[in-house]
Every structure is written in C-alpha cells, then in structure tokens.
Amino acid sequence: MISSVLFMSTPILLAAIGGLLTELAGVLNIALEGLMLIGAFSAILITKFTGSMFLGTLGASLAGMSLAYIFGFITLRFKANIFITGLAANLFAVGITNYLSSIIFGTKGVISLLNYSQLLHIAGNNIFTYIGLFITGLSLWIIYKTVFGLRIRASGFDISILKIKGIDSYNIQMKAILISGALSGLGGAVLALNIGAYVPNMIAGRGWIALVVIYLGRKHPVGILIASIFFAATEYISNIAQGFFQIPSDILLGFPYLITFIAMVIYSILNTRLNNGR
C-alpha cells in the first residue's frame, strides 16, 4: 500500500517541485496541467516509435520544456499577463495533443503501447518513486545551497534589487520555468507510462492540484512531499472505496478537485487566523 501511495504521489510531486521553483522565482505558473499533458502524450508517442521508455521519458521532459519556453518567452519578454499566457499554455497542450493524435494515429482517443512492459521496480518500489524522491532532495540542495537557488529566491521578492546587483532576472526566471516544464513533462510521462497508454484528460486536474500543493507545502520541498503524499493517499482511499461502495465513476473523477478545494479553503482559513493572531 505504501509503495503504491508513494508512486501515485510522484506525478504531482514532480510537477509541484517544478512549480515551486517558478513560484519562488516570482512566476505564477498555472501552466502545470498543460505541461503534464504534453509530457504524457510525448512519452507514449516517442516510446511507441522508438520502443524505448527511456527515450520516451526524456522526450516528455523536452516537450514540457519546449512548451514552457514559449510560455516563459511570451510572458517575460512581451510582458504579457501571466494568468492568460498560463491558460494559453494549457489550451495549447490540449489542442496540440489532439491535433497530433489525429494526424499521426487517426484518433483522438486512447493510444496504447502494443508491447508494453511494466515499469522497472527496485526493492518493491517503482523506479519513478525513487526518481521523484531524488529530485525532491536535489531541489532542496539547489534551492538552499546553490548560487542559482539563491538567485531564484531573490528574484521572487523584488527583481529591481537583482538589477542593482547586476543579475539578469530574465535568465533566472526563464531557467526556473524551463525546469518546471521538464519536471511537469516527466510527471506526465510517469502517468502515461505506468498504464502504457495515453488517454485524453488523463491529467485530470493534477497540474492544478500540484499548484495547490505548493501552497499547502508552505513553499518548501519537504512540505510539498508531505502534501503530495496526502493527496495520493486520498486518491488511493477513494479508489478502494470505489470498489466497496460502487461510487459512480463521474463522482470519483470529481473527488480530487473536491479534496483539493477543501484543503485550499482550510489552508486559507488557517492562514488568515494566523495572520490576525499576530
């Protein structure tokens, strides 16, 4: 059970760690959902053609980065509204996956890998679980122990101070956006490769959950890890409950949104209380 919960938390964890870097760098990233979607599609597409899950995973990250680059470039260089460009990235992901899917596979439905093999497990845990944990640890190191991390944390506060210090904030924020693209793409790949198929709408709000997880985790990698596991656990429990109580699948699909919504409201209530207490 623990290993499945840990594994289920991995896609959200990866996207949230990427989103954490942009959040700290002062870039609100509502594009996570789209970045994950494009990762999931690319993973299956590339694995199908090369037969290599490794290349599929790599390709997913690159695809995520490419979309992230467009998002970042237009937002930072054109000074466009970041909410709207974030929406654009999400819609673009839906559009381009559907378009490519119908052109390449002649369907906009499910695309399965034919000779699909289980993901590699080590000591009972999925390889991606380890990768997720490793990246969380790595992010801890990057954020708090490296020059890049320091500059990310600084640019989230006031980029005019960075200018005085001669630091190019565009460069820092862009790198953070690219990393979030790579990690979200990876998160999408984990989802798709696990079931050996790409299903439209398979991200099912996980990008948005990741966004909320960043706040619930108090913008710290360890907090984010805990929050991701919490969400995965509720997902796990609701899956089991589904078996017992025959909950209609539509209700079940809405469940992650409900939990996230409730968590978010509770978080903001506590936050308000805390601030008023001071």
Place this chain on the structure above:
Amino acid sequence: MDHKINDSTLKATLLAMGSALIITIILLIFSSNNPLQSIVFFFTGPFSNTYNFGNMLNKAGLLIFAGLGMSIAFRSGMFNLGGEGQVYAGATAAVLVSINVNFPNRYIGIISAVIIGIISGALIAGFSGWLKKQWNTDELISSFLLSGIIIHFTDYLISGPFKDNSSFLNSTVKIPTILFIKQFLDTSHFNISFFIAVIFTFLAFIFLFKTSMGYEIRLSGLNRKFAEYGGLPINRHLIIPMLISGGMYGAMGSFASMGSYHMGIKGFTQGFGWNGIAVALIAGNNPAFVIPAALIFAYLDAGTQVAMIHSDLSFEFGNLIKAVIFFLITAKKLNLKKEYLYD
C-alpha cells in the same frame, strides 16, 4: 471615460488575431488532402447557407453573454476560471427545472428556467468571491477547482439519475416542446437569445460606465490603493463581479440548452468557459467591443467546423487557435529588446 481602446491594446489584439489566422491556415495546409479547398471552406463556409450562418450567429450570441461577464470580472481585477462549470451548471439547472416543473404557460416556464440557470452560475462563481473576501482564498484557483467539482457532479446527474435511457446519447430527456425557445433561420439553432445578448451588451455598458457601482468596480480594479484612499467599498467588489460573470455564464448555458439543444448533454460545453475569456480579452474588456469580438470568434469557430468536414482536423483544434490568441493578446511590449527601466 476609459471605454476607448488604446493603440497598444489594438496592436496586441490585431497581432493575436492575425497570428491565430495564420496558424489556422498553416494547420489546414498540413492536415488537409486538399488544402486550397479547405481554406476556401474555412473562409466562406459560415456564409455558405442559412444553416451555417444561423449557427454562427447563435454561437456568437452565447459568447456575448460570457464575454460580457468576464469583461466585468476582469475590470474589477478578479479572475473567474470556472466558466466551464458555470455554463454546464446553468444549462443543466435550466433543463432539470423545465423537465420537472409544470409551468402555467410557456413564457413563465422559459423565463423561470433561464433565471434558475443564471442564478446557479452566479452562486458558484460568487462563492469563490465570498471565499476571497472572507479568507483571501485565491479566486483564480478556487473557481477552477470548484468548476472541476461541478463538472463531474453534473456529468453524474446527466449520465446517472436523469439519464434518458431510451436515447443513444449520454443526455437527459428532452424538455417539453412547449418550452423550446423558438428557432428561426431554417433548421439552425439561431433564436431570440442573440437579441437578448445584444440588449445585455447595452446594459453591461451602462452598468460599467454609467452607474455608481460600475464606477466603483472599474476604479477598484485599476488602482486598489486609490480606491481605498477615496473610501470606495472595495471589499464588496470581490463578490459582485464574480456573481455577474458567473450569472452570465449561467445565461450562456441556459440559453444554449433551452434554445439550441433542448436537453442536458454530457460534456456539451467543450471550452465555452475559455471562449468567454477569449472574447472578453479580444474586446479589451469593453462591452462596446464584445459583439464584434464574439462575431469574430464565432466565425473562426464556424469556419474551422466547416473546414473540418473536409479535412482531418479534430474539433478541439479550436483550442489551438484560442491558445495562440491567449498567448499574444495581453502582450504589452512587442519589441524584443532587453530593457532596463528604473521608474
């Protein structure tokens, strides 16, 4: 008054629309066996017969509602990302009322159903506004999540307790024929809702620019510090704009179900909520420009649908066009030079 469009907004709008058009044509070339014909269909399709033309106008009318609501929300500085759920809820609420209540006559019936639809949308969005006021919950994320809950719950209602088992569609039963909003222009969906939308445009313009509440909303959205300094009731305007934009999405949904589809269909909204945002942005959040913006958008959409029949394009292809518009429409600086400004 600031209901004129300025140069840089116009530039960004033209750039966004132009790019969307070019990308559409490029994609048509790549995915069609007969690109030239597809492009011709794309441009002339919406005008080729009264059916296509009527449907385009009807779509534009529905988009006007959503665009007006979003314009007011954006003006106040609030983000409502829950349009999809609000449209869906409004449509389904109107249908359920129509099916289950015996109205004395058709007018009372239609009007009640539409109003119920509007209220459902308004309450959902208003709830996000209330959360913002109460605990500073980010309305952008909360409205999206709430929409996710509503969509799946409504899906369940339509495909569960209210499903029409005799139909091969995943839908409710049809509403009583007497409650159909009458359609004109042949078999197209075009109906009176388009004209109601035009009237609403006028009302929204008056509201935003000629009423004291509109004044408060505009100024709170533009400069919160200034509104606070002037003693304007800024907290009230966290909820009202959300109620209005949700209500307009509700109107869009109930007119779509009462006037076009006559039943609740699972997942029929397919991007209606996002389209509302697109229309508002193309119009520069100005009701005066919402009608042309909705017409342009509906034209793009209709053109794609007609061209689609003659190529391999999928329906969600429209998302790509929307994405291109969203990417560029708020661009402020269109030059690529790095800038160091100290002001």
Place this chain on the structure above:
Amino acid sequence: MNKHLLTMHNITKTFPGNGVKAVDCAELQVGTGEIHSIIGENGAGKSTLMHILAGEIIPDTGNIIISNRNIELSTPSIALKNGIAMLHQHLKLIPELTVLENIILGVEPSTKAGTLNSKDALNKINKLCKEFDIFVDPKKLVKNLTSDKKQITALLSILYHNIKIIILDEPTTFFNEIKADTVHKVIKKLQNMGKSIIIITHKLKEAIEISDSITVMKSGRTIANLNSSETDINHLSSLILDGNSKIKSNKPDIQKGSVLLEFKNITYSQGAVNYLDINFHIKKYETLVVTGIRENGLEILEQILAGNIQKTTGDIIYKNTTTGNKIFSLRKIGAGYIPSDRIKKGTSIKSSITDNIILLKYKFFSKWGIMDSKKINGFVSKLIDEFGIIGSGNQLISTLSGGNIQRVMIAREIDANPELFIFAEPSKGLDILSKQMIYNKINHLKKKGSGILIISSDIDEAIKIADRVLILHNGKEAATLINKNLNRVEIGKIMLGLNK
C-alpha cells in the same frame, strides 16, 4: 589629496511630467580617501545627483569622470563595476533571505559545481565585521532584524564589494548619538582604507565634524564647495537657508474657531527607535503647517493621518471623539486629503480626468445607482475651468503634466468642501503659477471655516500660508510658533537643531 578620482561635470536632469529641473548644471569633485558631505534642503537635488552617480537615474546632460576616464553609468550594476555603490535610505534588502545571502547576492562565492561557498563568505563577513567593529548575525533572516542591524547588513553588502566610492544617504538619521558614533567610526575606517565617501546629510554639525569638504546644493544647483575646516555651522546654515527674504509672513488669523482635530502625545516607535513625538491641535478657520526635514517625522505623521500605520501611544481626537485603538480613518469623518504620493495613491493614472475628479461625489450624482452624465459633465467642466486644468474630461490622467495632475486632485478635494483638509507637500514639483493658485484655494477654503493641516518640508511655503507653524526636529516637536514676522532662517535653524 588627488582631486580627480571623481568629477561630475555639468549634470542636469529634468523629470518628465513637471518640467522642473531637479538637478541643474551641478558640479562635484571628490578625491581619493576623501569624505565629502552634500547638504541642502529637501528637494535641493542631493538625492537625484547621487542617484545619477549610482547609475539609477540617467542624466539629460553632463559627464562623469572617474580616474580620468569618462564613463556612462546607465545601470546600477555598471556603477558597481566601476566601484560605486550607494547605501539607500530605504534599504534594498530582501527580507526572506538571510543576512549572508543578502550580502553575497550577485557576487556569490561558489565551487565549480555551482554550490554556494558559504564558508568563504562567512569568513569574509566576519573579517569585515571585526575590521569595522560592527556586528550582525549572518545567519539570521533579514526580516527578523532590528532596523539598525538591517542598516549594518546593507552596509556590509556594500563593503563586501571592492568599492572605491561609497554614497551614504542620511546614514545617521534615525540613530541616537552612540549609534551615530559607530557609523562615524566606520566612515573614518573606510577613509583610512583609501575609499572615498559621499554623505548626504541634513546634520550640519555632522557634516563639519566628519567630512573633509562640503558641497551645498540649492534648487538643483551646487552653490558652494567648501573645505570643512574653513566653515562653520552658521555659515553653512546661512548658505542653505539664504533665499528670498521678501517672502511675507502671512498675517495670522485670529483663531476664532473650535478645535477640530487634536493629536495628544502621539508617538510612533519601532523597537528602541522613536520616529515621532508630537502634540498639536487644529481649529476651524486656521492653517497649521507642520514643517521639518521630510525624513525626520513628516513622512510618519502623514502615514498615521492616512491610516496606513497605527500610532504607538497617544490619542487622536476628532471633535471630542477619540479614535481609541482604531486606525484613524479620515474619509469616514469626511476629511479631504492629498497624499504626497500623487501618482500611485492620489490618482488613478489609467483613468480619465472625470473618473478621478468625481471620486468623492459620484454618489451625489447618482440616482438609483445610475450616474447622471449631464450633471457630471457640467460639474467636471466647471472644475476644469475653476482650477485651470488643461485637458478635457475624458482625457487620461497619464497624459497630463505634473502640475495638471495636482490641479485635478485639488479640484476634487477642495470642491468637496471638507471641514478638515490635510495636504502633504502642496507645491512639490510645481511651477510658480500653480503654487499661487493652490495657496489661494487653500486660503479660500480656510476662510469658509475649514481647518487646514499642511505637512511640508518647504519653509517658504510654511511662511506663506501658515497661521501657525509646528517645527519638527528629529521627529520631535521643537517649536510651535505663530506665523508673525517669522523668517526662513529662524525656522530653518530650529528644524536643523541649531537654535540653542
């Protein structure tokens, strides 16, 4: 001493919007290892000139020469590379980072892998602390520091660089004697290391005691360059305060009105530092001007009046009702108020003149929530005429000149006929004609029975319009005088603390 480390020649800067020359053909020379003070009234151009040197403002004309090389300082980082850094009054620190992180930002010592080499940085900072005999815990978050430790952090982040010229903006403003002494020691130490130090200060005694030479600025121009051994406080104050002695003191009105607003033993402090300590009342039919150096309490007073910050102790009483622990809310009592921050707060610059001007009256023009456009247009054009605003109702504020923006605000506030009217820095950046118009309007309002409170760092302005003048020195009320035969030297000496 080598007089040619830094030369600023013929520097002029006009800010767009008001057309006032903030710096006008200024000249400055500083040698290696020299401590150089720049003195002058608020608005004399000291800060602008130094911001130009720090690369934060680009001048319209003029040359900056360092070590015989003509250089263009277009950004702060270029200035930094040329060995120039400025310690701002509003410290440029990031509260969420530690002291160490703030200091090393931009010049982080690192290993090849990109890891921060905190040890090296820590050693260097500790060494600097020892050298200058100052202390701050490098591992603390800046947001948890007291204000003087923040100042030390900001200072360290400059010392950490290899700097030739250090600009200090009012380094001892909020310090008591002992802490000011620490700052002076640091400055002397820097001098011994061969650095050049430029100090912007209002403290004439400090300027003479610590610096080698002094530049006096007035109305954007550098009017004197003196050796500090050859001058004294009286000479300096007469240079600064010298001006139009013809400015006639207002004939003070007999105070026949009842008390409107009272500030009873109001203080504002943070930690051990006391920023404000004031007592005053305003009656109907009178104008009270609170004057002093802007940073020495005027800013804080305005913030308290605007309801942005809460007083630490004391009572604010409006018409016999105390606000108690609630924040003072001037719009609730119907007071008029023009803030010193005109652009971000006093106006909505992306809105039209009409939208700005009806702010206090839009409800009055509405019936059932619908605004009467005809009445509004009539009202707006009446005010446009009356206050000489150049522009039409639907023109955006952002297209107006500074003087015009000011007129829009005054029209709005004065037309509402407030019983209490609070005006911060009325003539900041205005031409003479606009100034006169504003004074007339204020006097007119007073004669109709309003109580007027003006917060102004401009002595001439105080003399021109006040019935009574309250003078602050270091945030404390130094004197309250009836404006009868007052002159600028008298007031100036009190605000500079030279009257004893």
